[in-house]
Amino acid sequence: MSQTQVAVVQHCATTDVDKNLKTLEALTRAAANTGAQVVTWAEAFAYLGPHRGKKEILEPLPQGGPVLARCKLLARDLEIELLLGGFHEAAPNDPEMCYNTSVYLNAAGEVAATYRKIHLFDVDIANGPRLMESRKTCAGDKAMTVETAFGCLGLTVCYDVRFPTLYQKLADMGSIAVSVPSAFTATTGAMHWHTLLRSRAIESQCYVIAPAQHGQHSEHRASYGHSLIVDPWGEVIAEVDEGDGFAIAAIDTEVVAKVRQELPSMANRRPFT
Secondary structure, eight states, X not given: OOEEEEEEEEBOOOSOHHHHHHHHHHXXXXXXXXXXXXXXXXXXXXXXXXXXXXXXXXXXXXXXXXXXXXXXXXXXXXXXXXXXXXXXXXXXXXXXXXXXXXXXXXXXXXXXXXXXXXXXXXXXXXTSOEEEGGGTEEOOOOOEEEEOSSSEEEEOOGGGGGXXXXXXXXXXXXXXXXXXXXXOBHHHHHHHHHHHHHHHHHHXXXXXXXXXXXXXXXXXXXXXXXXXXXXXXXXXXXXXXXXXXXXXXXEEHXXXXXXXXXXXXXXXXXXXX
């Protein structure tokens, strides 16, 4: 079978870890009951707030702790593959620092792959957010893929989406889809979210799977939402507009093959100086 049903889950995380996970568990069960075989969660899914609170829930990988154990149990119970979009991973040598890590769980609840976010969100936007992710987060340095129910998935996180060469690299590594779990700010999302995700799909000729945070997390932080899935032709084929929820679409390997055969832009690349 060439089609696999994939869900993007949207929620609004706060500093209440248990409440965040309960919301995600309920949405994930609903998505699985609707037919999703792979379920994807947003960046910072378990906690979104000040770093002093984040430090208390950092977990080492691959062994993890209470948060990872709870996620593994959910994947096993539902017999689904589960992308933990942005996991707060403890930095091995510095208790003040962490990694923003995507963790892919197989249907047995095992860690199949991890990817540490390479491009960190350091911005100062007039009349918008000022965020310096690199102050407390270490950058990764390795592109990662994982074999899933539908084939090869390239792993990225949020701000990575602004760096097209990463997605071309993942396509060259065999990806037929890329994940972009995010907590895109309301300011940048309104202008750039759909354009960036559709562009990455068109350029890499991959599906783009982008679960996202939405809403007002705190007085100083709000996310755009609009979790979506884009096909390799650049069409949005599933989207959650506002509020908590999920959307499901089929990842079809035959669609990827057809697009790449009819418009072989990846194969037509040429060296230049």
